[in-house]
Amino acid sequence: MIVLRDPNQRKTACMGRTADQPFALYERIKQSVIRDIESGKLKPDDRVPSETQLARAFNASRMTANRALKELTEENRILRIQGVGTFVARPKPEAALLEIRSxxxxxxxxxxxxxxxxxxxxxxxxxxxxxxxxxxxxxxxxxxxxxxxxxxxxxxxxxxxxxxxxxxxxxxxxxxxxxxxxxxxxxxxxxxxxxxxxxxxxxxxxxxxxxxxxxxxxxxxxxxxxxxxxxxxxxxxxxxxxxxxxxxxxxxxx
Amino acid sequence: MIVLRDPNQRKTACMGRTADQPFALYERIKQSVIRDIESGKLKPDDRVPSETQLARAFNASRMTANRALKELTEENRILRIQGVGTFVARPKPEAALLEIRSxxxxxxxxxxxxxxxxxxxxxxxxxxxxxxxxxxxxxxxxxxxxxxxxxxxxxxxxxxxxxxxxxxxxxxxxxxxxxxxxxxxxxxxxxxxxxxxxxxxxxxxxxxxxxxxxxxxxxxxxxxxxxxxxxxxxxxxxxxxxxxxxxxxxxxxx
DNA sequence: TCTCTATACTTGTATAGACAAGTAGTATTA
DNA sequence: TAATACTACTTGTCTATACAAGTATAGAGA
Structure with missing residues (x-):
């Protein structure tokens, strides 16, 4: 019989990180790309470095860069086209009705x-x-x-x-x-x-x-x-x- | 110079599939779990097979089962607790879907x-x-x-x-x-x-x-x-x- | 009985390598 | 010239492996 403890919030992932590296590697790659977008260094439709380039830059494997870019795609920050590349997404001109945005x-x-x-x-x-x-x-x-x-x-x-x-x-x-x-x-x-x-x-x-x-x-x-x-x-x-x-x-x- | 073709909808993934297997393996694992949930075979809080078990059942590697379960987690269909296991999520009573319905x-x-x-x-x-x-x-x-x-x-x-x-x-x-x-x-x-x-x-x-x-x-x-x-x-x-x-x-x- | 520990399980992260599939441009051929 | 093939690059999928980290339980020891 399995008894679950309160399964409400976890959220805290865990590892692949040490004291000086508080975040997982894929997470650091994500944040780096987000920083470049939000600082304006990368504008909408600009090309984002390829998985291979990111992997080399962060001394990571391609799969790790892939995970970072895949998650950014799900978050609608970037747009990926197979065979072509990865690009900064253009924010949709939509008003979120029930999300209360100004x-x-x-x-x-x-x-x-x-x-x-x-x-x-x-x-x-x-x-x-x-x-x-x-x-x-x-x-x-x-x-x-x-x-x-x-x-x-x-x-x-x-x-x-x-x-x-x-x-x-x-x-x-x-x-x-x-x-x-x-x-x-x-x-x-x-x-x-x-x-x-x-x-x-x-x-x-x-x-x-x-x-x-x-x-x-x-x-x-x-x-x-x-x-x-x-x-x-x-x-x-x-x-x-x-x-x-x-x-x-x-x-x-x- | 890079010219983008119309970057509207993609959605169609591509491969790792053949004529008789129209979907990627991780997708088939996902659908299998979803089927079990929607058919009532798995009810809220029920234990979902572990990555290892799914991998064995589908003759896949653990990473592929991992991807399937990770995506189901993001879609709020299941709940994963490190060290414990994977469980069918209880639909939130005040979730976004209710907003649609209302x-x-x-x-x-x-x-x-x-x-x-x-x-x-x-x-x-x-x-x-x-x-x-x-x-x-x-x-x-x-x-x-x-x-x-x-x-x-x-x-x-x-x-x-x-x-x-x-x-x-x-x-x-x-x-x-x-x-x-x-x-x-x-x-x-x-x-x-x-x-x-x-x-x-x-x-x-x-x-x-x-x-x-x-x-x-x-x-x-x-x-x-x-x-x-x-x-x-x-x-x-x-x-x-x-x-x-x-x-x-x-x-x-x- | 109670506490600790070893163990066996789970998920989380990361790697290196492989092949499939789509695209763009260049070179080759008819 | 126009169609074709090739190449170099991209993303998408998948594997096999490895280790880290969290959890539960059974058994050993106090």
Whole structure:
């Protein structure tokens, strides 16, 4: 009879390493390639050294270099073509829908340039409905912000947020033209749970003007509620013109 | 100068295989283990044969069995504990797959009284783009269906699907007024991976008439590609009037 | 009875070598 | 000139072997 001890986390691999070599060899090769990509020494579509070259450079066998490159392929950092070579992967221009990534990261991963305009930043008492959504007492003070995000000048998103002050007490003091609210919130209060609602709408005139769209342009409205630090944290509406924005996500089982 | 050919999909590995052995050895070992898991022969927490045993059983070297089990670990099908053994993983109750389900069942698990009209059900040769999306050769035959779903008579969704016949060979023989395509597909080919794109659009006139909506009504269009049985399985477009449907989902992190 | 140790198993890493298969460019041939 | 063959390179698979490291159990010794 086999009794398993708690099989939750292992993660710590083990060996092929000594005190001065805290990582396995294949892992060091991986990190070296990642460093070259992230430092900009290797740009998208650039050729990555071949297995043979890496093996020689690290005094490893080809199989070890192979393992490093194979894992990087699975992680979508590189692209391998049999008979040709290995190349730095171009980041996919996709917004991960449910991974909570910020719009600026998405736009910049796409190759655009992101700017934000702060239209409103205030502290207001929560109405009954909003208080319930943020799990606060009615009338409690909450932070409220409205931003317009642009990609090379073209508006791509109107975002309105209500924030539970317990979760991000310094929210009002931030300069959201530099760091987006979602980046800031991710920093101070990482999301534990999220609830999304996605609708196709025609926004009212005020918002249409902010987004610079015609009267009948359909928009995607993502209403999101998040929890962080074991509390309801934010309630927000993100509205994007359908002609300029889509949500994408890819999920694996497991 | 290196000129890359279109680096979109590879997926097709290559060799170590002959006519009678269309898959690589490590792949056959993987599939064998997966079969045992999905058939119920191996249940969660059951011990999977060790690398040595698998190697002997498949007349392979231990490294080949190791590769098979390593990949299954990355796919979260099994759990390996150094020094102890390999065990069937218990599916996480709040894993990524549930996220898919919560989105798709939300839109397809219809409350109230649901009816479906089969507008089209046919077999057609795939064009170039569709063939690439289904990872098939251009011109290969694929199944094609168009359904209109109604809730108490009101159209709520126009769904168009392209199906890889390898994954669901009996697709055309189903009566989709009784079991929805997605329920049927979930039965015969459980989704391993899914890719979603969500857009706000104004559909063309034909679809607008099917959905019985006005000229400028915004609609939610969910374009979805799924993988099952280690193949691209379906490519579909689900269009719902924004005034009658929204997507909802709630997700936990980690 | 309790503790330690040896042993037999497991997975993890790494090697050197081999062949298969795909690609690009060059040289050869018709 | 155009088609073909060859070559040099790439990645993909697989083997046989080796050692490191973690775990469980049986048996020896206190």
């Amino acid at each position: 719009i600026s990261t998405e736009i910049e991963a796409w190759g655009g340039s992101h700017t934000a305009e702060v239209r409103l930043l205030e502290e207001i008492p929560a109405g009954e409905d909003l208080a319930r959504k943020l799990e606060l007492a009615p009338g409690a003070l909450v932070f409220h912000s409205i931003l317009i995000h642009r990609d090379r000048g073209t508006p791509v998103q109107y975002s309105e947020r209500y924030i539970n002050p317990e979760v991000a007490p310094d929210y009002l003091a931030q300069d959201f033209t530099i760091v987006t609210p979602s980046d800031y919130l991710m920093e101070v209060a990482p999301v534990q749970e999220a609830e999304h609602k996605i609708e196709a709408v025609v926004p009212d005139r005020d918002i249409r003007e902010c987004l610079d769209i015609a009267a009948h342009d359909p928009c995607l409205m993502l209403t999101r509620r998040t929890w962080a630090l074991d509390r309801a944290a934010t309630y927000s509406r993100l509205i994007s013109p359908g002609s300029r924005y889509t949500l994408k996500g890819r999920f694996k089982r497991g | 989105i798709s069942t939300e839109i397809e698990a219809w409350g109230g009284s649901h009816t479906a009209e089969v507008r089209l059900l046919e077999e057609i040769p795939a064009g170039e783009d569709l063939a690439r999306k289904l990872e098939l050769a251009p011109g290969a035959l694929v199944f094609h269906s168009i359904l209109i779903h109604r809730d108490r008579g009101t159209p709520v969704q126009y769904s168009e699907r392209y199906i890889n016949p390898e994954v669901a060979p009996d697709y055309l023989a189903q009566d989709f007024t009784i079991v929805t395509p997605s329920d049927y597909l979930m039965e015969v080919a459980p989704v391993q991976e899914a890719e979603h794109k969500i857009e706000a659009v104004v559909p063309d006139r034909d679809i607008r008439e099917c959905l019985d909506i006005a000229a400028h009504d915004p609609c939610l269009m969910l374009t979805r590609r799924t993988w099952a049985l280690d193949r691209a399985a379906t490519y579909s477009r689900l269009i719902s009037p924004g005034s009658r449907y929204t997507l909802k989902g709630r997700f936990k992190r980690g």
